[in-house]
Every structure is written in structure tokens, then in C-alpha cells.
Amino acid sequence: MAKKNLKIAFFGSSIVSAYWNGAATYYRGIVKSLNKMGHSVTFYEPNIFERQKNRDIEDPDWCEVIIYEKDKLNLRSLLRGVQEEADVIIKASGVGVFDEFLEYEVAMMKEEDNLVIFWDVDAPATLERMEEDNSDPFIPLVPEYDFILTYGGGKPVIETYESFGAQKCIPIYNALDTETHFPVEEEEKFNATLAFLGNRLPDREKRVEEFFIKPANELTNENFILGGSGWGDKNLPSNVNYLGHVYTIDHNAFNSSPRAVLNISRNSMATFGFSPATRVFEAAGAAACIITDYWEGIEQFFEPGKEILVVKNGDELTKILKELNDAEARKIGKAALKRVLGEHTYQHRAKLLEKIFSKELFGEESVK
Template sequence: MKLVIFGLTITSSWGNGHATTYRGLVRELERRGHQVTFFEREAPWYSANRDLPEPPYCRTILYNSIDDCFATFAYEIAGADWVIIGSYVPDGIEAAERVTDLKDVPVAFYDIDTPVTLANLASGTCQYLRPELIPRFQLYLSFTGGPTLREIEDRYGALAARPLYCSVDPELHYPEPKIAQRWDLGYLGTYSPDRQPPLERLFCAPARDWPKGRFVVAGPQYPAGIDWPLNTQRIEHLAPQEHRGFYCAQRFTLNVTRADMVRAGYSPSVRLFEAAACAVPVISDRWEGLESFFAPGSEILVADGPADVMRYLREVPEPRRRELGAKARARVLTSHTAAHRAAELEEYLVRAAFSY
């Protein structure tokens, strides 16, 4: 198939999780014989931090406005077998209006931020999607599964809402036993106001209670006024190729979920799969549906408060720690790689095309 994707970014991983998702997915689609053209809106914060300016597995087109994009590439867009529009795309509403007006071109919406999208739709503040556009998509692909899919169909009139969860690239994420363990607990994630309270509870509190422990937080956009514990190292940004080394230098890694995604459930994060693929034991906050991705207690550890985190850090013996990591990695490799997602997407597109 000839696929056109309008996504937030594929060229820059700075301050977002979209780029790594698109990179793995598009590469695997190309390996399956599909031809992908990726449209990315020029943005100064991405253009100044491009760690993959020319992805080798797709044609990448940077544009300045939807008008310019369609004036120059209308023929290519209209000739696609499918057009996929992602969440958080600048001018995403206008792009969706234009492509759904095209004849004989099915359109899918790929929501990498589903709970946030639905909350913003309900409040009327969503800047990249409007409710009346949803029934015009042949597919609504969602990072969130479970009951949310029925809500998208029943409340917003989606023709078919299907889960297309985040995934991991096993070519980038794998164990490196020779890397020395520098930290007892690490966390990787961009700052988010609603994620900071659980980070304070599950990360900062244990760090303060264990002065001899070694802790690290990596990710951009954290306010300068945050009072990090003295035994916590800060790293502003890590490119995707540096994630593996970062995880492998930790005894445990922490997964913290945004509030909207906790409420929705069935919302695994990219970082969760990345760490697991590196065979690093994950300590996660609790949310509905977690057990459908990893088995609590044998493949992942769940923490409801700082006491749980401290118990894992100080009481889990080394053989048990390694076993947890190995089982989590095995689960990821059998169910949650970019190749799995590309195959799932292909099946969704083929099935939906027959009913278009």
C-alpha cells in the first residue's frame, strides 16, 4: 500500500514520544513492502533538535502550512491507499477536513494521546480534532484500549475504534550486561504537571528516605523550581539511541502514568516497553488493564506508595531482580514490538478497506 501519514514529528525526539513510535512503526511497514510518505509541520523546537533529519525508511516532507502542503502535494495525497492523521498535528483539523473530502481515499486517525484527546474534546479545547470529524474516519486507532474504544464509537460515532498500542524497537532496546549499574532507581519522561505528584510520591519520597541510594531523572521541560533530592541526578534530554544505556545502568526503573491515562486504563507507555525490552525490572504505578500487558509480581512490580518502592529497592534479591527483568523482556518480544504493531495496522487497514 501507499500510505500517507501526517504526524507530529518523526525527525526529532525532543520532548515527545511520537517520534520513536513513528520511527519503529514506519520502518516495519516499509519492511512489509509498504511505501510511506510522512508529512511533518516545520516547528522551531524540532528543527533545532533533529536527531533523525532523513529517516531512511520513508519519504519525509517538511511543510510550513496545510495550504502549501496541499498546493504542492495534493496529487500524492489523493493517490494514497490510506491517509493517517496523528494526534497533536498542528493544523490537524484542517488536514482532516481536506483529506476526508477526497474521493476514494480512506482516512484513519491515529491517537497517540487518547485520554488527553477525549478530555479536551469534552471540554471543547482540543486543537487538533473536532468531534464532528470522527465519524468521517474509516478507522480510529488508539494508544488506549479497553472501555475507551466503546466510548469513541458510542459517544463520538467512530465507525471502528481499534487499539494500536505503543511499542518498542528491539533493535534499539536490549540488555547490555557490561554496563555498570550507576543508579538504584531511574525515571525517563518529559515533565507533565499531572504526572509530577505521583513522581514526587513514588520517586522523590523514596530518594529522600534513602540518602545512600542513587537516583536519576531524565527528560526535558521540568521547571527550575523543583526541589530534587540531593541524591538525584538530572539529565535534561536523552536521544533515543541513548535510552538503552540509560536503562541498563539502573537496578530498577520507574513508570509513572499521566492522570488522564490512569482514569482511562489500558494505556501503556513507550517507556514501559523500552525498559522491559532492556530487561530492567519496572516499578509501575497502578492502573486498570496493566495486567493485560505484564503479569504483576512476575513480570512487573506495582507500587501504591513510597513504602512499596523502598521495599522493592532494598529487599528484592539480585537473582529475583534479574528474573523479573528477563520475564518482562520475553513478554515484550512476543507481543509489543514495532513489528507486531505494523502487522496489526496492516490487518486493520486491509479489513477496513474492504468495507470502504
């Protein structure tokens, strides 16, 4: 039985702002579910990238949020308090400032009665970096952490982390937050044949051109919607409506209104597979008909053809859009919603985390 009221310190990019921060809803779902189980979480995030000016939420009642300035002396002071109080200390990848410093300091906080965890929300990028540079300062730290948790990646990521000496690597996949993502009435401004929401990133852009822009050029009589930051100067077809940043308050309508919603993986995530994006579960939670580019491991989360539509190139996607009617799209969306409610909510993920925490701290026999 896991100890109740664990004190968990979590260093991450941001839990209050999704601005240039795709991990925000992932963190919220995990932390909120841990709080419901009786654990208290303090989330430490830096005041950078104008995220505090572009908040999606105020400080929540399900965790304490501590925002620190870009000041290493102040951060050292925070860390001293964390080591004295916390049962579990988590350093997430991609905090955005003092990452190497935090990775070392958190690893060195290991004591007999606590857990230190590195939570990699972009494992493909981290592993690629370490494989290309054997002097990477994170390499000797990997074995010092009790657990390496990852945002996804499946067996390839687990085996690669273990090759660097990880004591235990366990994926904690994205999931659905049932309190924030659910079906809503359609909104006219989001009506379209196909909608895609994603920030402009170098290792995703060519795939966006193939899976979104190419079909839009082919289907000139259909309407397409593009949401996300950074696409303002992109040459887009005239039938693409670019919305810019879409705040989380509008995500349900964005997912519920179009005939289909597109998921496009980043190159690194597609290469490693087993890495469904947060927005896949958000869209499924809104009963959207999801079309995704192919990546290994899809079948672990959704049944292709019944709960999700899978394409390997833009031509296949164009063909699907020509044949997909509203009734079939709604049927697929309802099946996806049923699947995530049964297997892929953050309550499911938090139960796994409790097993992980209790194994090291309180004598659980195994993590299943």
C-alpha cells in the same frame, strides 16, 4: 490478502526527532515495520519546536520524510498531492500546528478506493476535550474517518469514541522496536538504584513527586537518576542526579544500568488504563526491571510480580527498593524481555494494521 505496496501518507508531530516528542519511537517502530511488509510511507512533519535542530536520526531509508514550514498555503499544496497518490491517509493527533485544519481536510479526502484514518496518540485528552465542549470542531468529523486508531486506552476509550459516532475504534498499543532497543553493557554514568525518564508535564508532575521524589527523600543512601526535559528548576533531593534530555542513542544504557527503571503514567493515561507508555516496552527490551505505578489493564501486557513490579504509592515503592536485590531485578528484567519479544513487538502491531487496512480496502472479513 492485503494489497502489497500500499502508499501511506502520515501526518504526525515528528519521526526524526524525539525532542519534546514522546511519540517519535512509536511512529518509528510502526512505520519501519510497515516498510518491511512492503508498504511505502511518507511522513509529513512541521518544522516547529526546534525539533529539526535536535534530531535523533537522519532521514531514514524506511520512509520518506517531508518537512513543511508553518505555512497553510504550502500545506494545502501537499495535501492535493497526497489525495492523488495515497491509498491510506493518516492524521495523527498532536501534530502541533494546523491540527484542526488537517483533521478536517484529511476527513474530506475520503474516496471509494482509499482509507482516511485519525490516529489519536493522546486519546484521554482528546475525549476529555470533546466531552467538556460539545462545540468542539472535531466531534462532527469523528464519523467521517474510516477508522479511529489509538495509542492505547482499551475498552473505555473504544466505547467513548463509539459514543461520538466512530465507525471503528481500534487501539494500536506501543511496542518494542527490536532493532533499536535491546540489552547492552552497563554504563557507570547511569548506575543507580532507580532511574526515571520522562519530560516534565503538568498532569504527571504530582505522580513524579509521589513515586520518585518521595522515595528518594526516604532512601538517602541510595542513588537516583532523573532524565527528561523541563526538570532543571525542580527542587530535587541531593541523591537525585538530573541528566536533562536523554537522547535515544543512550536509552539502552539508561535502561540496562540501574537496578530498576520506573514508569510513571500521566494522570489521563492512568485514569483510562490500558495505556502502557512507549518507554515501558523500551525498558523491557533492554531487560530492565520495571517498577510501574498501577493502571488498569497491566495484566494484558505483563504479569505483575514476575515480569513487572506494580506499586500504588510512594511508600510501596520505597518498600520494594529496600527489599529488591540485583539478582531478583535481573530475573524480572529477563522475564519482561521474553514477554515483549513473544507478544509486543512492532512487527506484531504492523500485522494488525495490515488486517485493518485490508478489511476496508480489499475485502477482509474481519479485523481480529
